[in-house]
Amino acid sequence: MPWTVTVNNQAYTIEQDKRLIDFLRDDLLLLSVKDGCSEGACGTCSVIADGRLVKSCLQKVSAYDGAHITTVEGMSPREKEVYVYAFGEAGAVQCGYCTPGMVMAAKALLDKNPAPSRGEIAKALVGNLCRCTGYKKIIDAIEIAAGLLRSEAGIPEQSDTASLSDRHHRVDVAEKVLGTGKFPDDYHFDGMIYGRALRSKYPRARVNRIDIAKALQHPDCVTVLTAADVPQNKIGHIVQDWDVMIREGDITHYIGDAVALAAASKKESLQEILDLIEVDYTELPPVLDPFDAMKEDAPRIHESGNILSNERLVRGDAEKAVSEAAYVVTETYKVSWEEHAFLETECAVAWPSDDGGVNLITASQSIYDEQREISNMLQVDKGKIHIRSGLVGGAFGGREDMSVQHHAALLAWKTGRRVNVKLDRYTSTLVHTKRHPMVMKMTTACDKTGRLTALIADIVADTGAYASLGGPVTQRACTHAGGPYNFQNVDIRGKAVYTNNVVSGAFRGFGVTQSCYAFESNLNLLADKIGMDPWEFRYLNVVRPGDVLPNGQIVDASCGLAECLETVREAYQSSPYAGIACGFKNSGLGVGIPDFGRAILSVEGGKIHIRTSAACSGQGIAQMVTTITCETIGCPVSGTIYERPFTDRTPNAGTSTASRQTLLTGEATRQAAAKLKEALEAAGGDLAKLEGREYYGEFGPPTDPMGSPKEFPVSHVGYSYGCEVAIIDGKGELRKMVGAYDLGTPINIQAVEGQIEGGCVMGLGYALTEYFNNEGGIPKFRLGTYGLFRANRVPEIETHIVKGPGYVDHAYGARGVGELACVPIAPAVAHAYFRLDGKMRTALPMEDTYYRKAK
Numbered sequence: 001m002p003w004t005v006t007v008n009n010q011a012y013t014i015e016q017d018k019r020l021i022d023f024l025r026d027d028l029l030l031l032s033v034k035d036g037c038s039e040g041a042c043g044t045c046s047v048i049a050d051g052r053l054v055k056s057c058l059q060k061v062s063a064y065d066g067a068h069i070t071t072v073e074g075m076s077p078r079e080k081e082v083y084v085y086a087f088g089e090a091g092a093v094q095c096g097y098c099t100p101g102m103v104m105a106a107k108a109l110l111d112k113n114p115a116p117s118r119g120e121i122a123k124a125l126v127g128n129l130c131r132c133t134g135y136k137k138i139i140d141a142i143e144i145a146a147g148l149l150r151s152e153a154g155i156p157e158q159s160d161t162a163s164l165s166d167r168h169h170r171v172d173v174a175e176k177v178l179g180t181g182k183f184p185d186d187y188h189f190d191g192m193i194y195g196r197a198l199r200s201k202y203p204r205a206r207v208n209r210i211d212i213a214k215a216l217q218h219p220d221c222v223t224v225l226t227a228a229d230v231p232q233n234k235i236g237h238i239v240q241d242w243d244v245m246i247r248e249g250d251i252t253h254y255i256g257d258a259v260a261l262a263a264a265s266k267k268e269s270l271q272e273i274l275d276l277i278e279v280d281y282t283e284l285p286p287v288l289d290p291f292d293a294m295k296e297d298a299p300r301i302h303e304s305g306n307i308l309s310n311e312r313l314v315r316g317d318a319e320k321a322v323s324e325a326a327y328v329v330t331e332t333y334k335v336s337w338e339e340h341a342f343l344e345t346e347c348a349v350a351w352p353s354d355d356g357g358v359n360l361i362t363a364s365q366s367i368y369d370e371q372r373e374i375s376n377m378l379q380v381d382k383g384k385i386h387i388r389s390g391l392v393g394g395a396f397g398g399r400e401d402m403s404v405q406h407h408a409a410l411l412a413w414k415t416g417r418r419v420n421v422k423l424d425r426y427t428s429t430l431v432h433t434k435r436h437p438m439v440m441k442m443t444t445a446c447d448k449t450g451r452l453t454a455l456i457a458d459i460v461a462d463t464g465a466y467a468s469l470g471g472p473v474t475q476r477a478c479t480h481a482g483g484p485y486n487f488q489n490v491d492i493r494g495k496a497v498y499t500n501n502v503v504s505g506a507f508r509g510f511g512v513t514q515s516c517y518a519f520e521s522n523l524n525l526l527a528d529k530i531g532m533d534p535w536e537f538r539y540l541n542v543v544r545p546g547d548v549l550p551n552g553q554i555v556d557a558s559c560g561l562a563e564c565l566e567t568v569r570e571a572y573q574s575s576p577y578a579g580i581a582c583g584f585k586n587s588g589l590g591v592g593i594p595d596f597g598r599a600i601l602s603v604e605g606g607k608i609h610i611r612t613s614a615a616c617s618g619q620g621i622a623q624m625v626t627t628i629t630c631e632t633i634g635c636p637v638s639g640t641i642y643e644r645p646f647t648d649r650t651p652n653a654g655t656s657t658a659s660r661q662t663l664l665t666g667e668a669t670r671q672a673a674a675k676l677k678e679a680l681e682a683a684g685g686d687l688a689k690l691e692g693r694e695y696y697g698e699f700g701p702p703t704d705p706m707g708s709p710k711e712f713p714v715s716h717v718g719y720s721y722g723c724e725v726a727i728i729d730g731k732g733e734l735r736k737m738v739g740a741y742d743l744g745t746p747i748n749i750q751a752v753e754g755q756i757e758g759g760c761v762m763g764l765g766y767a768l769t770e771y772f773n774n775e776g777g778i779p780k781f782r783l784g785t786y787g788l789f790r791a792n793r794v795p796e797i798e799t800h801i802v803k804g805p806g807y808v809d810h811a812y813g814a815r816g817v818g819e820l821a822c823v824p825i826a827p828a829v830a831h832a833y834f835r836l837d838g839k840m841r842t843a844l845p846m847e848d849t850y851y852r853k854a855k
Contacts, residue, residue: 008074032179041784043128088169091750094132095618096176097393134757203777239467254465256430290497316489321454325445338435344393357384395617397506433505468505477511482550520827557806560742579831583823590716592705597664632673659816666811672697732850759821
């Protein structure tokens with residue numbers, strides 16, 4: 001029977017029932033409606049039906065027969081104008097994937113309650129997740145929108161000038177609020193086919209036989225590929241150990257391994273085709289504990305053995321210093337996996353290129369990393385792999401490895417067709433990496449006055465089935481294990497160990513989040529042992545300009561960590577249940593690895609085009625390079641055009657990782673802009689005379705490798721510093737988070753605050769609520785029950801941006817903060833609970849709290 005629905009005031013009759021989201025996206029091309037989970041948990045698919053906010057992924061069109069449905073596209077021009085302004089003014093947009101759904105939730109609320117309280121707004125957003133912002137600025141935006149809609153006031157005019165440390169609206173705010181910006185799955189092409197991989201049934205099993213004959217007979221099957229069809233079947237971000245697909249006769253490494261790859265002419269037929277592939281396995285006992293994996297008789301997960309990397313950082317004589325110390329604390333800490341939970345699941349669109357390679361539209365942290373790995377897999381020249389980035393729906397480190405890009409490229413290369421490969425939420429969770437579980441034994445010592453004297457640490461990281469970035473993550477956990485404190489006797493060992501668990505890799509904080517939790521918790525135990533106030537203990541020991549970090553690097557003149565502590569002192573002293581922790585995080589890869597930011601400014605059509613491959617997954621790359629360009633040249637924002645990453649147009653600015661882009665690509669942009677400014681002045685200020693010219697900037701100062709024999713090695717180009725206070729009540733419920741962060745010169749205030757607030761809430765989830773169940777090496781995961789903080793559970797967040805006494809003239813003194821914002825959260829919360837009941841929680845997520853009871 002036919003059904004009738006009215007969508008955005010247009011009536012439609014539907015003959016074949018389907019999910020409402022599929023009708024809206026695929027048939028009507030209303031692409032503001034996003035599919036983040038297909039389980040009604042995330043709210044990215046939110047629309048309004050007869051005045052009610054509904055999840056369009058849950059029910060079919062037939063359930064809405066006769067209904068009037070509104071999407072963002074159907075809002076009035078006034079409403080669109082208001083929400084774009086409000087979200088821009090508040091800084092409520094980051095990756096943008098959740099934003100149209102948030103706008104729908106706001107509209108549904110404000111249509112009924114034009115003047116809601118902040119609590120009522122938070123309650124209205126309970127069904128909508130955001131992994132980026134921490135919700136505070138979204139609530140701010142809805143308050144602003146409510147005021148404008150009530151008063152019918154005009155929209156304040158936005159300045160066309162962007163300068164350092166201002167609150168200019170992001171250049172990408174409108175496309176993200178209105179849903180007009182495109183993520184990879186928003187690209188629709190005629191004749192497109194759809195791909196999906198068949199995954200292993202077991203974490204560890206021998207694949208005896210793969211029979212694709214029945215699958216090939218399915219009328220909608222285009223092809224089925226196996227490892228035999230792959231020119232180079234082993235790829236990897238650093239170590240070439242990750243199988244594109246598992247070959248017959250080989251052993252699977254984890255539950256996410258691809259065994260075969262199917263393409264169908266109809267998206268809805270893909271699972272039927274995969275179900276027809278017959279795979280004969282011999283199940284084998286998986287190795288799930290890194291300590292078991294290190295035993296001599298353990299099965300080898302890779303031919304090279306089960307130890308991916310060994311790291312050691314030694315300075316001074318830690319054993320002697322511990323033996324002579326007045327006070328010593330030894331404790332072992334254990335942290336589990338954390339899921340990135342970015343709301344856009346992985347998707348890539350690929351098609352053959354005229355030069356014998358492939359074109360791709362992706363969403364990753366580096367188009368050039370993708371280009372390198374895909375060219376290696378296909379064994380074709382890198383120049384024939386043409387990759388452009390769509391919008392990226394969050395990353396946090398989870399988009400550094402191949403997930404769907406290589407499969408899409410392979411299918412396009414083999415079939416000669418346009419192909420879309422997209423992961424559902426559960427498969428996304430299997431495929432992309434996690435935060436490393438670590439076991440960390442730490443011995444920390446001080447003298448009788450409370451001055452730190454030594455650290456001995458032993459860190460074992462479970463890197464899972466493949467290398468990913470397990471080596472560098474473990475190394476960074478080691479280089480930062482002593483925290484931002486002034487002592488030089490350290491002996492830190494780190495091992496990254498292969499297991500048959502899900503793959504661990506890059507995740508916001510990159511190993512530092514783990515080792516900071518352990519070290520800062522030990523500091524609080526040490527302060528308690530000697531009867532010293534934990535704030536005073538830190539103020540005595542934190543580094544100041546000219547001091548030396550435990551890794552040997554001399555602290556530069558810009559360090560403002562002592563000032564951060566001074567800023568939060570009152571908050572710490574305001575409650576008997578306040579916890580405190582400090583942290584620091586490098587900007588740039590460092591440790592001797594060549595690392596460059598790059599940018600080109602070109603004059604085309606009377607506009608300055610800003611071209612860099614630096615990936616934006618929400619942190620605001622476009623605004624950062626635009627602001628630096630405008631600040632340097634003195635041009636208006638309207639005189640610039642930011643281009644998204646494209647291997648044919650934008651220079652390789654490296655991966656968006658290690659909080660590096662603001663410092664390295666920011667400085668490269670400044671250099672390019674300075675060259676353009678000089679040329680413009682020589683041309684008498686006439687930009688037309690520079691038409692067609694390009695100006696190039698590159699920045700990548702050298703650093704020293706770990707273990708350098710230098711007395712004071714330069715481990716990293718720069719560091720950001722921070723301090724966090726967590727305040728709980730007598731029941732253990734979070735009441736307030738107060739943070740102070742030194743990141744040098746803030747380029748855009750809203751962006752900086754948004755990164756800190758989002759990092760804080762992510763850190764709270766890691767500390768308290770996010771339990772990743774990986775029993776038996778098989779994740780039991782649903783987005784809705786994983787434990788993400790929702791808007792109504794987030795405490796008050798107070799953020800202070802602090803500047804140190806000096807200045808380092810790179811990128812106008814700016815450094816990254818996106819990772820640092822996660823680092824001190826868990827130990828601050830652990831300390832608050834320690835002050836509440838005298839028990840130090842030595843495992844994450846914490847048990848016996850207001851949020852998770854003891855097992």
